[in-house]
Amino acid sequence: xxxxxxxxxxxxxxxxxxxxxxxxxxxxxxxxxxxxxxxxxxxxxxxxxxxxxxxxxxxxxxxxxxxxxxxxxxxxxxxxxxxxxxxxxxxxxxxxxxxxxxxxxxxxxxxxxxxxxxxxxxxxxxxxxxxxxxxx
Amino acid sequence: xxxxxxxxxxxxxxxxxxxxxxxxxxxxxxxxxxxxxxxxxxxxxxxxxxxxxxxxxxxxxxxxxxxxxxxxxxxxxxxxxxxxxxxxxxxxxxxxxxxxxxxxxxxxxxx
Numbered sequence: 001x002x003x004x005x006x007x008x009x010x011x012x013x014x015x016x017x018x019x020x021x022x023x024x025x026x027x028x029x030x031x032x033x034x035x036x037x038x039x040x041x042x043x044x045x046x047x048x049x050x051x052x053x054x055x056x057x058x059x060x061x062x063x064x065x066x067x068x069x070x071x072x073x074x075x076x077x078x079x080x081x082x083x084x085x086x087x088x089x090x091x092x093x094x095x096x097x098x099x100x101x102x103x104x105x106x107x108x109x110x111x112x113x114x115x116x117x118x119x120x121x122x123x124x125x126x127x128x129x130x131x132x133x134x135x136x
Numbered sequence: 137x138x139x140x141x142x143x144x145x146x147x148x149x150x151x152x153x154x155x156x157x158x159x160x161x162x163x164x165x166x167x168x169x170x171x172x173x174x175x176x177x178x179x180x181x182x183x184x185x186x187x188x189x190x191x192x193x194x195x196x197x198x199x200x201x202x203x204x205x206x207x208x209x210x211x212x213x214x215x216x217x218x219x220x221x222x223x224x225x226x227x228x229x230x231x232x233x234x235x236x237x238x239x240x241x242x243x244x245x246x247x
Binding site for chain 1: 158192223227
């Protein structure tokens with residue numbers, strides 16, 4: 001697993017996508033899967049920056065990524081506010097334009113694009129988000 | 137990300153180049169709001185040079201569509217949506233909310 005730390009700021013999303021994209025491409029994922037893995041990671045990191053580190057300007061986001069067999073594993077660790085993605089209601093994708101909710105879309109995409117998304121607040125106040133996707 | 141706005145007789149075309157994520161989506165939202173504030177509600181979003189869009193970009197499009205369609209005064213349509221972005225929009229259930237055109241000028245002709 002390769003690990004890297006980023007300041008929890010949106011301006012680093014480009015580098016975060018590049019980091020996981022390189023691992024996924026080297027791991028043999030298709031262009032389509034590489035895009036989707038980058039998108040899921042972006043959504044996860046964006047949620048952490050926006051929600052876990054809301055009002056915390058000096059947050060750190062630790063990103064680890066590697067292949068285990070034919071599965072890519074992406075781990076995002078933060079020390080911000082815990083939030084459980086599974087408690088965030090899924091968006092109603094059939095709702096009319098006027099009723100369409102703005103939130104929850106990122107988490108929905110993460111779950112759809114990855115095989116597994118697991119969130120765990122730890123006793124040391126860190127939050128660990130693990131996402132995996134297997135090559136098809 | 138770069139945004140260029142081109143005025144046509146019956147609509148405005150907003151072309152997005154590059155990547156739209158949480159860092160750059162506010163610029164896109166601003167461009168769409170500026171058009172709406174200027175009384176432009178018939179908008180073509182040209183995605184032919186768009187490389188990437190996260191849900192932050194989808195939200196900007198949704199807000200603009202809501203504002204533009206109010207009082208039946210217009211709508212936002214999408215043109216030349218790259219395949220990956222189209223797939224993500226579909227997954228998010230957004231393709232039902234926007235008319236899409238293969239060609240930007242075809243989209244202009246819609247208005």
